[in-house]
Amino acid sequence: MKHLQSLGWAAVAGLACACGTSGGADRPANTGGAAGTAGAAGADASASGGAGGGGTTDSGPPLGDLVGPEPGLKLALFGDQGNNANSRALLKLIVDQGADAVVHLGDFDYADDPVAWGALMAELGDIPWLAVVGNHDTDAWTGYREVIDQQLAKFTAATCTGEPGVQHACTFRGVHVMLSGIGLMGTGHEAFLEGQLASSKHVWRLCGWHLNQRDMQLGDKGDETGWDVHEVCQARGGIIVNGHEHSYGRTLTLTDVGNSASGHGATGPWDELRVALGSTYLIVSGAGGQSLRMYDAAEHDDDTWWAGGYARDVRIDDGVRTDGLNLPAAGVVFLELGVDGNPRKARGKYQLVDGSVVDEWTTYVDTTGFSGG
Numbered sequence: 001m002k003h004l005q006s007l008g009w010a011a012v013a014g015l016a017c018a019c020g021t022s023g024g025a026d027r028p029a030n031t032g033g034a035a036g037t038a039g040a041a042g043a044d045a046s047a048s049g050g051a052g053g054g055g056t057t058d059s060g061p062p063l064g065d066l067v068g069p070e071p072g073l074k075l076a077l078f079g080d081q082g083n084n085a086n087s088r089a090l091l092k093l094i095v096d097q098g099a100d101a102v103v104h105l106g107d108f109d110y111a112d113d114p115v116a117w118g119a120l121m122a123e124l125g126d127i128p129w130l131a132v133v134g135n136h137d138t139d140a141w142t143g144y145r146e147v148i149d150q151q152l153a154k155f156t157a158a159t160c161t162g163e164p165g166v167q168h169a170c171t172f173r174g175v176h177v178m179l180s181g182i183g184l185m186g187t188g189h190e191a192f193l194e195g196q197l198a199s200s201k202h203v204w205r206l207c208g209w210h211l212n213q214r215d216m217q218l219g220d221k222g223d224e225t226g227w228d229v230h231e232v233c234q235a236r237g238g239i240i241v242n243g244h245e246h247s248y249g250r251t252l253t254l255t256d257v258g259n260s261a262s263g264h265g266a267t268g269p270w271d272e273l274r275v276a277l278g279s280t281y282l283i284v285s286g287a288g289g290q291s292l293r294m295y296d297a298a299e300h301d302d303d304t305w306w307a308g309g310y311a312r313d314v315r316i317d318d319g320v321r322t323d324g325l326n327l328p329a330a331g332v333v334f335l336e337l338g339v340d341g342n343p344r345k346a347r348g349k350y351q352l353v354d355g356s357v358v359d360e361w362t363t364y365v366d367t368t369g370f371s372g373g
Contacts, residue, residue: 068343079105079243087289105243106134106210114143197236227258
């Protein structure tokens with residue numbers, strides 16, 4: 001299913017892939033090409049001032065009817081948690097970093113023990129969280145759902161709709177989070193995401209589910225969701241976040257997700273990403289404590305769309321793969337929205353439980369064509 005893509009910034013209109021040669025240590029730095037360099041200027045020029053559209057800055061017009069984030073809103077995203085020392089160290093890091101909310105991308109404690117998992121998540125203290133079902137959660141889902149419902153009852157800042165953990169959408173503090181159990185529970189996930197995104201007035205839209213497609217992870221996972229959900233989120237300017245594969249990976253900006261022959265339309269600078277109608281990027285944050293898995297070189301050395309990554313035996317930095325044993329095993333993605341007085345700008349990082357930062361990037365959203373924009 002291909003969606004009509006009204007691309008919000010002219011530099012992406014050509015769907016050019018300026019992602020260099022195939023993977024490996026000799027891969028050249030990504031210059032961004034015509035799409036990357038022109039896109040940078042376009043996104044900066046469209047960036048707005050105050051959240052909610054109250055006023056302007058040198059970076060562009062007000063938001064109008066769109067909803068921007070609370071300045072500096074910090075989200076933590078991870079999956080594949082387990083219940084061990086790494087799992088607890090990860091939650092401590094999230095608390096220490098001052099996260100405002102957590103999105104759990106599935107696979108909770110790997111023990112079918114909702115009570116123990118609830119006690120583990122309580123180590124977040126007052127930090128609210130959302131969660132989506134993972135493949136290791138289905139057998140004890142009734143109990144896990146009770147834990148999630150108890151948390152949602154305390155998350156009074158969120159306005160939510162749908163079935164928690166399966167087809168669930170929440171807006172809070174200026175961000176719209178949509179969670180899908182595609183491939184595991186429920187049906188009609190594409191229509192659910194389409195409906196949420198089409199009516200969203202939010203600058204920042206996150207599409208989250210647990211499972212992967214082969215091209216969109218660094219290990220040996222196969223195609224488990226189909227491309228339709230990815231295409232829906234790309235078409236509507238939603239950032240895609242997954243768990244499942246026990247490693248970390250971040251793509252370049254993607255403008256043709258699902259088309260491997262085009263490198264999924266990967267384009268732009270390594271560490272400056274562009275989100276718009278028809279443009280997204282994808283993160284796998286699946287090393288939340290249970291384990292850190294090996295990189296599958298045979299499957300992924302020819303991938304041209306990875307900007308950053310962290311597996312047991314490989315790191316990816318600006319597209320360059322470096323072999324070596326990686327410790328510690330657990331890490332989490334932080335997204336800080338509405339930075340530098342700009343509601344269309346965010347900073348992201350992947351941070352390990354020892355405090356070291358593996359990957360950093362900036363995201364700009366071009367809201368041209370967004371509902372209310």
